[in-house]
Amino acid sequence: MKEAGVVFPRTRNYKRDLEKHSKCLAEEAFSYTRRSKFSYWQKSESTLIPILHQKAKRGTPRQAKQAVHCIHAIFTNKEVQLAQIFEPLSKSLNADIPEQLITPLVSLGHIAMLAPDQFASPMKSVVANFIVKDLLMNDRFPGGKNGKLWTPNEEVSPEVLAKVQAIKLLVRWLLGMKNNQSKSANSTLRLLSAMLVSEGDLTEQKKISKSDMSRLRLAAGCAILKLAQEPCYHEIITPEQFQLCALVINDECYQVRQIFALKLHKALGKLLLPLEYMAVFALCAKDPVKERRAHARQCLLKNISIRREYIKQNPMAHEKLLSLLPEYVVPYTVHLLAHDPDFTKTQDIEQLRDIKECLWFMLEVLMTKNENNSHAFIRKMVENIKQTKDAQAPDDGKMNEKLYIVCDVALIVITTKSTTYNLDSPKDPVLPTKFFTPPDKDSSNNKCYLSDEAKTLLLTGKNAVIVALSSQSWDVECATERLLSN
Numbered sequence: 001m002k003e004a005g006v007v008f009p010r011t012r013n014y015k016r017d018l019e020k021h022s023k024c025l026a027e028e029a030f031s032y033t034r035r036s037k038f039s040y041w042q043k044s045e046s047t048l049i050p051i052l053h054q055k056a057k058r059g060t061p062r063q064a065k066q067a068v069h070c071i072h073a074i075f076t077n078k079e080v081q082l083a084q085i086f087e088p089l090s091k092s093l094n095a096d097i098p099e100q101l102i103t104p105l106v107s108l109g110h111i112a113m114l115a116p117d118q119f120a121s122p123m124k125s126v127v128a129n130f131i132v133k134d135l136l137m138n139d140r141f142p143g144g145k146n147g148k149l150w151t152p153n154e155e156v157s158p159e160v161l162a163k164v165q166a167i168k169l170l171v172r173w174l175l176g177m178k179n180n181q182s183k184s185a186n187s188t189l190r191l192l193s194a195m196l197v198s199e200g201d202l203t204e205q206k207k208i209s210k211s212d213m214s215r216l217r218l219a220a221g222c223a224i225l226k227l228a229q230e231p232c233y234h235e236i237i238t239p240e241q242f243q244l245c246a247l248v249i250n251d252e253c254y255q256v257r258q259i260f261a262l263k264l265h266k267a268l269g270k271l272l273l274p275l276e277y278m279a280v281f282a283l284c285a286k287d288p289v290k291e292r293r294a295h296a297r298q299c300l301l302k303n304i305s306i307r308r309e310y311i312k313q314n315p316m317a318h319e320k321l322l323s324l325l326p327e328y329v330v331p332y333t334v335h336l337l338a339h340d341p342d343f344t345k346t347q348d349i350e351q352l353r354d355i356k357e358c359l360w361f362m363l364e365v366l367m368t369k370n371e372n373n374s375h376a377f378i379r380k381m382v383e384n385i386k387q388t389k390d391a392q393a394p395d396d397g398k399m400n401e402k403l404y405i406v407c408d409v410a411l412i413v414i415t416t417k418s419t420t421y422n423l424d425s426p427k428d429p430v431l432p433t434k435f436f437t438p439p440d441k442d443s444s445n446n447k448c449y450l451s452d453e454a455k456t457l458l459l460t461g462k463n464a465v466i467v468a469l470s471s472q473s474w475d476v477e478c479a480t481e482r483l484l485s486n
Helices: 002-007 014-033 039-043 045-058 061-074 078-091 102-114 120-136 158-177 184-197 210-228 239-250 254-269 275-286 290-313 315-324 326-338 349-366 371-385 397-417 452-460 464-470 476-485
Strands: none
Touching: 045 061, 045 078, 045 102, 061 078, 061 102, 078 102, 078 120, 102 120, 102 158, 120 158, 120 184, 158 184, 158 210, 184 210, 184 239, 210 239, 210 254, 239 254, 239 275, 239 326, 254 275, 254 290, 275 290, 275 315, 275 326, 275 349, 290 315, 290 326, 290 349, 315 326, 326 349, 326 371, 326 397, 349 371, 349 397, 349 452, 371 397, 397 452
């Protein structure tokens, strides 16, 4: 503290202010070292190390994180210092006392991220034997039964807070490794997917409260978002896992939808997430809260603007248009909507109307401007999809029919909202092979998969019978026959 007082004058009377400033000392030190050459702190090693060790082991989660990063940034013998924190913490983990797990899990996760090679073997043991087997796969304490979907942080059970930190530890561990040689990422993604499929109740013992389940769904969804930002992990995220992650934005809990959307927007805005994750915002058209829909639209506008500006400012970006050009989000949107679990009946008017709303939510923002004849390019993309099959289930006739129906709805939206869609496309679109098979060169799929009734309603917003009765081309007998058949 005396040494720190040279840099932080307000801590100079260190005996009096020790308690007051101890909580933020590690944070201040770390912040300062990011701006300095570290020489002062290296000279103060004997004074600072005990404080940082104490914060890493028993401080708040934020203090623990900053202490670990501080040690890694400052000291030449960081391997020794980190080992002196890692070893006692890893041996003292006890799932029966979850309130004492938070800080150790934060420290261990950041150590694994910063020094993956040093702790590769012991960390794998901690993950397999404690994190997964002992903590995540067990519900030791019954949750509250208040029925709420969300509760404030201070009301969340210690066990669930520990599980959330355990999920974050898994992600930090993998981000440190940056490879999938051990197939640990595949196992982690399966675990996160199971968490989402079970709606947060991984053990399915119904011991956990609704609000705690919401916390775990959010943690699992955000974990997949984080892993998708690392290219080696994005490659192994399956379409099914991507879809499970995307559906978090339609979660029944408002706070889950809100926080997930913010994290999604932030990562997309920094160009950290692949383009397909922008398609997730199309699902926001189904959000029952007007403010959430408005926020999602603003997120789309912002992200599309960022990508277009990036392409203009970076000549090399033209070589990566498939991952940068906003219009290339359309195939991902079509595929995602074809696999929407709410889309169960291919000719159901209400379900088709939902599909149309989701498509328009995305296309309306993309088609605000018609730069480089982009409307025709979008139309060509959708038409090309109809010449392929769903790579996720190429032999599933029902699934391919859903895909083509979504394409037909998209074409209706495009043709009714644009006057230039029928011009020649400026270039031939490329479709992502992870989601679509190569096109069939021997045949052409020009069939419309929508019924006349559905097509008329989507085009006019009116029931086909009403259109028939008001049309001079239909006589009364024919219109009556159509009415009876409906």
